[in-house]
Amino acid sequence: NPASQQSAMVAPKPAPAPSMQGGVVSIPFAAEQAELPQGNVSALDTLAQQLAGTEDRVQIRAYAASTGTDGGSxxxxxxxxxALAVRAYLIDKGIRSTRIDVRALGTPTDGSPSDRVEIAPVGR
Structure with missing residues (x-):
């Protein structure tokens, strides 16, 4: 049936789920806000489910824009x-704190977006 084939081609693809297979989960934050954005909680839920079946470690790398007047502090x-907000969320989902490394990096120096937290797998 050509009509059903056409509608199948037009249907939007679902967003890919975050993956820890060598990938990095990036959580954007609103400028000057430390509260975990509720729209990104599903990505953390998926990540927590993936981590639940393993003993893998993750590193949380957090960035924020400098206001320029505080010298970066x-x-x-x-x-x-x-970083601590993301860590607390993962701990609440059953991930042991000993499996989570936290790095507060301040303003990125490589020109990448500054208001974000990345969760990356840690090599063994």
Missing amino acids: GARRLSLSR
């Missing part, structure tokens, strides 16, 4: 608050 504090 404000950006480091904000990035730490973001």
Whole structure:
């Protein structure tokens, strides 16, 4: 049936689920906000489910934009608050704290977006 074939071609693809197969989960944050964005909780839920069946470790790398007047210390504090919010969420989902490394990196120096937290697998 050509009509059903056409509608199948037009249907939008679902967004890919976050993967820990060598991948990095990136969680964007609103500028100057440390509260975990509710729209990104499903990505963390998926990640927690993937981690639940393993003993894999992850590293949380948090970034924040500098206001320019604080010499970068404000950006480091904000990035730490973001990292700890993500860490607390994963712990609430049953991931042991000993499997989570936290790095508050402040303002990125490579030109990448600054208001984000990345969760990456840690090599063995």
